[in-house]
Amino acid sequence: MRHITKDITSPPTALTSNNCKRQLKNIVTTRKGKKATYYHKKTVVDALNILYKNKCGYCESRINVVASENVEHYRPKAGVDQIDLIAGTTHVGYYWLANEWSNLLIACPKCNQQGNKGNRFPLSAPNSRVVNPPAFLANGDVDLIANRYTSPHIAGEVPLLINPEHKDPIPEFLLKRNGDLAQKNNSVFAEKTIEVCDLNRQPLSTARQKIIDDITNRINRQIKEWKADVDPLTDAQFKRQLEIIFSDIILRLKDDRQYTFVAKMIIKDFETLVLSGVENKFHTTIEKYFNDFINTN
Numbered sequence: 025m026r027h028i029t030k031d032i033t034s035p036p037t038a039l040t041s042n043n044c045k046r047q048l049k050n051i052v053t054t055r056k057g058k059k060a061t062y063y064h065k066k067t068v069v070d071a072l073n074i075l076y077k078n079k080c081g082y083c084e085s086r087i088n089v090v091a092s093e094n095v096e097h098y099r100p101k102a103g104v105d106q107i108d109l110i111a112g113t114t115h116v117g118y119y120w121l122a123n124e125w126s127n128l129l130i131a132c133p134k135c136n137q138q139g140n141k142g143n144r145f146p147l148s149a150p151n152s153r154v155v156n157p158p159a160f161l162a163n164g165d166v167d168l169i170a171n172r173y174t175s176p177h178i179a180g181e182v183p184l185l186i187n188p189e190h191k192d193p194i195p196e197f198l199l200k201r202n203g204d205l206a207q208k209n210n211s212v213f214a215e216k217t218i219e220v221c222d223l224n225r226q227p228l229s230t231a232r233q234k235i236i237d238d239i240t241n242r243i244n245r246q247i248k249e250w251k252a253d254v255d256p257l258t259d260a261q262f263k264r265q266l267e268i269i270f271s272d273i274i275l276r277l278k279d280d281r282q283y284t285f286v287a288k289m290i291i292k293d294f295e296t297l298v299l300s301g302v303e304n305k306f307h308t309t310i311e312k313y314f315n316d317f318i319n320t321n
Contacts, residue, residue: 025193035125038065057101060122077280082221096131100143108146120157148182184216199289202231216223241300
């Protein structure tokens with residue numbers, strides 16, 4: 025998961041058109057978010073894919089190679105899963121946010137399927153959940169500004185599911201050596217996001233672990249050449265080879281790469297994630313080269 029910067033004040037024109045406003049008025053009147061159609065207009069999907077670099081907003085897997093992206097409603101438009109509600113209550117969904125730009129992101133089918141995100145939307149205080157749309161404007165239109173997640177109308181909710189547009193996920197998570205995600209400092213936001221989107225499902229953990237293993241294995245190969253009995257690398261050559269590996273870690277931070285989160289975590293916790301797979305006697309030298317490189321790049 026990576027932080028996404030979206031200008032919520034400038035949605036695609038499809039979402040502010042008169043036709044969309046009329047549809048929204050009908051949705052609010054009938055309380056049926058399923059009637060929404062403008063959120064999956066091509067211009068909206070294209071704008072989201074540009075923001076998310078064709079990657080899932082939750083797991084950072086590239087989507088369009090193997091599947092079609094889902095335009096995900098962060099606050100579900102057609103009902104909230106019973107597991108996230110106060111016992112004995114129901115919620116018909118945030119139907120008035122069906123075409124709301126600040127409520128839309130891109131997700132892969134795995135993260136977004138029923139049984140994972142689906143209609144899940146847990147709150148820290150379930151009794152704070154908003155059940156009604158904002159008031160109509162004097163001209164009879166729905167108040168679009170009051171639909172934004174920053175508006176007083178819904179700002180009182182504290183969602184436990186991390187939206188990468190609303191909260192920087194990096195301070196909330198830890199990455200384990202086996203590729204699993206964990207909560208940092210007992211973050212309930214990380215804990216619930218991992219659960220709801222199944223972010224430790226095996227293919228994801230394996231993909232994240234592979235990135236770590238590849239870096240560690242490359243470093244170990246260079247150590248072997250550095251300490252070879254025949255024609256070993258000089259210290260300068262060894263350092264240069266390590267810098268090539270470190271450069272590749274930096275490249276993994278580019279927004280269009282999968283799992284940029286892993287590269288960020290490797291930089292933050294190089295000793296645990298990478299050096300733990302290297303013989304102890306080489307740690308000091310490699311860590312110094314790494315820190316020198318990161319501090320100058």
